[in-house]
Amino acid sequence: MNLDFTAEQDVFRAEVRDWLHDNVPKEKRPIIGDETLVYDKAWQKKQYDAGWAGISWPVEYGGRGLSLIQQLIWFEEYAKAQAPYLGNFFVALSHAGPTVIARGTERQKAYHLPRILKGESPWCQGFSEPNSGSDLASLSTRAYVDGEHLVVNGSKIWTSFAQHADYQELLVRTDPDAGSKHSGITWVIGDMHLPGVDVRPISCMDGASHFCQVFYDNVRIPLENVVGDLNAGWSVAMTTLGFERGTAALAEQIAMAREIERLIELSKTRLGPDGVRPAIKDDLIAARLATLRAECAALKAMSYASISRAQRDFVPGAEGTLIATYNSEMLQRVYRMGADLMGDEMLDLDASEDRWTYEYYRSTLQTIAGGTSEIRRNIIGERLLGLPRDR
Amino acid sequence: MVDLVATDEQQQIANSVAEYLRAELPLDRLTKKGKANSDTDHAKWKAMAELGWFGLGLPEEQGGIGYSEVEEAFLYREMGRLLVTPSAIAASLGARVAAGAGNGELAAAIISGEVRPAITIATSVGEVGPRVSGRYQLFDGAEADLALFLSADGAALVERRALNDLKVSRSGDDALSLELADLNGAPTVAYVGADAGIRRNGLLLAAAMLAGMCEATRDMASAYAKIREQFGQPIGKFQAVKHKCADMAIRADAVNALVAFASITVRDRRADADFQVAAAKLLGAQYALLNAKENIQVHGAIGFTTDLPAHLFLKRAHVLDHFGGAVRRQQMDLLAQPAA
Numbered sequence: 001m002n003l004d005f006t007a008e009q010d011v012f013r014a015e016v017r018d019w020l021h022d023n024v025p026k027e028k029r030p031i032i033g034d035e036t037l038v039y040d041k042a043w044q045k046k047q048y049d050a051g052w053a054g055i056s057w058p059v060e061y062g063g064r065g066l067s068l069i070q071q072l073i074w075f076e077e078y079a080k081a082q083a084p085y086l087g088n089f090f091v092a093l094s095h096a097g098p099t100v101i102a103r104g105t106e107r108q109k110a111y112h113l114p115r116i117l118k119g120e121s122p123w124c125q126g127f128s129e130p131n132s133g134s135d136l137a138s139l140s141t142r143a144y145v146d147g148e149h150l151v152v153n154g155s156k157i158w159t160s161f162a163q164h165a166d167y168q169e170l171l172v173r174t175d176p177d178a179g180s181k182h183s184g185i186t187w188v189i190g191d192m193h194l195p196g197v198d199v200r201p202i203s204c205m206d207g208a209s210h211f212c213q214v215f216y217d218n219v220r221i222p223l224e225n226v227v228g229d230l231n232a233g234w235s236v237a238m239t240t241l242g243f244e245r246g247t248a249a250l251a252e253q254i255a256m257a258r259e260i261e262r263l264i265e266l267s268k269t270r271l272g273p274d275g276v277r278p279a280i281k282d283d284l285i286a287a288r289l290a291t292l293r294a295e296c297a298a299l300k301a302m303s304y305a306s307i308s309r310a311q312r313d314f315v316p317g318a319e320g321t322l323i324a325t326y327n328s329e330m331l332q333r334v335y336r337m338g339a340d341l342m343g344d345e346m347l348d349l350d351a352s353e354d355r356w357t358y359e360y361y362r363s364t365l366q367t368i369a370g371g372t373s374e375i376r377r378n379i380i381g382e383r384l385l386g387l388p389r390d391r
Numbered sequence: 392m393v394d395l396v397a398t399d400e401q402q403q404i405a406n407s408v409a410e411y412l413r414a415e416l417p418l419d420r421l422t423k424k425g426k427a428n429s430d431t432d433h434a435k436w437k438a439m440a441e442l443g444w445f446g447l448g449l450p451e452e453q454g455g456i457g458y459s460e461v462e463e464a465f466l467y468r469e470m471g472r473l474l475v476t477p478s479a480i481a482a483s484l485g486a487r488v489a490a491g492a493g494n495g496e497l498a499a500a501i502i503s504g505e506v507r508p509a510i511t512i513a514t515s516v517g518e519v520g521p522r523v524s525g526r527y528q529l530f531d532g533a534e535a536d537l538a539l540f541l542s543a544d545g546a547a548l549v550e551r552r553a554l555n556d557l558k559v560s561r562s563g564d565d566a567l568s569l570e571l572a573d574l575n576g577a578p579t580v581a582y583v584g585a586d587a588g589i590r591r592n593g594l595l596l597a598a599a600m601l602a603g604m605c606e607a608t609r610d611m612a613s614a615y616a617k618i619r620e621q622f623g624q625p626i627g628k629f630q631a632v633k634h635k636c637a638d639m640a641i642r643a644d645a646v647n648a649l650v651a652f653a654s655i656t657v658r659d660r661r662a663d664a665d666f667q668v669a670a671a672k673l674l675g676a677q678y679a680l681l682n683a684k685e686n687i688q689v690h691g692a693i694g695f696t697t698d699l700p701a702h703l704f705l706k707r708a709h710v711l712d713h714f715g716g717a718v719r720r721q722q723m724d725l726l727a728q729p730a731a
Contacts, residue, residue: 001394001395001396001397001398001401001461001651001654001655002392002393002394002655003393003652003655003656003659003661004392004393004659005392005393006392009392069392069393072393257730257731261730264726264730280726283719286722286723286726287719287722289726290673290721290722290723290725290726291673291674291677291722293666293670293725293726293731294649294669294670294671294673294674294725295645295674297649297652297666297667297670297671297731298645298646298648298649298670298671298674299645300652301395301645301648301649301651301652301653302644302645302648302649304393304395304648304652305395305396305648305651305652307393308393308394308395308396309396311394312396314396319644322640322641322644325637325641326641326645374630374634376637377630377633377634377637377638378630378633378634378637380637380640380641381613381627381633381634381636381637381640382633384637384640385609385613385627385636385637385640386613386617387613387616387617387625387627387628387633387636388617388624388625388627388628389628390628390629390630390633
């Protein structure tokens with residue numbers, strides 16, 4: 001067991017660090033609005049022009065094709081350089097693109113992959129529906145074949161970036177009479193600009209609109225946009241879960257470690273609950289900060305261990321779910337700490353440029369999006385511990 | 392290259408330790424006779440010594456086996472799973488203290504099992520130097536020859552017979568005897584200063600045992616949840632129970648990864664070793680206590696009885712928590728460290 005990097009990897013790290021240092025946008029990423037799209041496109045294009053787009057994508061599809069350890073280095077440096085969140089390109093780069101690579105036709109690959117890498121086409125994910133959240137496979141947005149088209153009717157919801165996306169990874173029910181709810185689903189590339197697609201942003205508790213509801217009224221999508229086979233969409237959707245084997249999550253974790261260090265600094269300047277001494281002199285606050293440090297160290301160790309196993313081509317188990325659960329709940333404790341350190345001023349959203357209260361509100365989504373904590377605990381209990389299923 | 396997966400050799404060490412312990416020191420040794428005690432552990436003391444366990448992490452020139460803190464952490468994780476007496480920690484540390492103090496003969500005697508140390512936990516502000524003062528709890532020391540003392544200033548070994556007026560008390564951990572010592576300048580047979588890093592080694596070994604206990608309680612609870620039926624189904628099918636088990640798995644994984652990571656930082660003398668070890672000790676204790684409590688809960692009333700060892704995991708976790716400084720102390724120490 002080892003924590004060292006090879007000389008070659010150190011050289012690579014220096015190259016990454018230098019490039020990021022010179023190229024990470026100086027201005028902060030805007031939080032809401034169309035400015036985010038302009039910003040995200042520019043940053044993605046910049047990475048593409050320098051050969052840093054799609055770092056985990058295979059080289060033959062225009063990606064950088066980095067090894068897992070190189071990805072780890074990239075994401076560590078990415079976080080240290082405070083490079084921006086992928087935002088509007090998150091779905092395209094981490095899920096849609098890899099799915100097209102794994103299951104798409106040559107034509108689909110040739111058309112879409114360069115547009116993603118160059119920062120031209122953002123994607124969104126059309127999975128959840130008003131009546132299908134955790135029970136995704138029960139989805140009922142209907143599509144029937146009409147000549148060379150799928151005709152889609154229904155609605156998707158909680159769709160992040162739908163207002164900016166050009167394309168959507170869309171799951172539709174093509175065979176309602178199939179034997180099980182997992183069969184009869186098709187994965188299709190939906191063009192967000194087609195007639196009959198209606199995108200309505202949803203107002204969220206943090207004041208920024210994170211997601212939308214999308215309505216489909218006889219939307220005609222060419223059959224050639226189907227990825228994988230008709231009615232085989234569930235397996236297509238599952239193909240690339242965990243595509244990056246935990247390397248991308250490392251960037252978030254390093255960013256979180258930095259937030260914790262900022263909180264420790266903040267606790268030295270904010271007044272504590274006694275109104276006299278700095279917050280860090282309060283025993284409970286100090287205990288919480290120390291525990292966050294320890295938990296974040298454990299999270300990093302878990303990610304390193306997971307990447308180490310992936311390197312040896314171990315088949316990924318439920319360990320990604322363990323890490324995701326721990327990570328998301330820790331993030332909530334981190335931002336709650338930030339809000340608490342603001343004292344009474346947490347009630348004033350303009351009190352600090354660091355927006356601790358905003359981040360705290362925002363963090364409540366962490367244990368819902370991408371799998372609720374409850375579903376994740378089912379997965380851990382059933383797949384990792386072998387407890388009996390209840391569904 | 393970065394790698395947190397055990398090498399084949401490390402895995403073999405862990406497997407052989409686990410195999411030995413399952414055969415020779417099964418958990419039911421602590422429930423069979425109606426009264427938990429560590430007699431069996433002491434009956435096997437020489438055998439464990441002959442397997443090289445107490446010198447595993449010491450260099451060969453100090454009479455050790457020549458592995459590192461990384462392999463030692465695997466050993467102690469397995470010992471933690473079976474609740475092996477913490478006197479083992481006293482032996483691994485005692486051998487280092489003796490070797491560090493230039494007493495190779497004593498180091499060899501500890502490693503070979505001839506001389507047996509036990510752990511102490513301070514209950515007053517004392518002094519650990521060339522002489523030792525203060526009030527201490529001595530755990531599982533009835534058959535010990537030496538007592539090990541740790542503080543921020545260093546580590547020392549004192550002969551049991553130099554501990555005047557030992558008072559027997561009732562131990563919070565049924566499996567370990569407890570005696571109280573009040574020392575006033577007791578002479579040491581070996582002493583090393585803080586720079587020898589013995590306390591850090593001790594925290595790591597305790598954290599490794601706690602990591603093993605997190606795993607053992609996770610496994611015990613989920614095994615029971617699969618076979619115990621109520622309302623016509625295994626209780627593990629109920630999410631209220633399943634999710635408790637999942638939390639135990641998360642905690643076990645977190646502590647294990649952190650202990651492995653910390654053990655590498657100690658072996659490689661990395662700048663963040665104190666940070667990682669304090670983090671491992673504090674999470675290890677917190678999580679082992681939580682897992683132990685939830686394991687009792689999943690078992691229901693049977694978990695509250697001495698027919699099962701579930702209660703012993705809770706009690707042992709408290710002993711190891713206080714060893715080398717309890718959670719609150721580790722939190723202070725961790726916060727005093729520079730960012731890792």
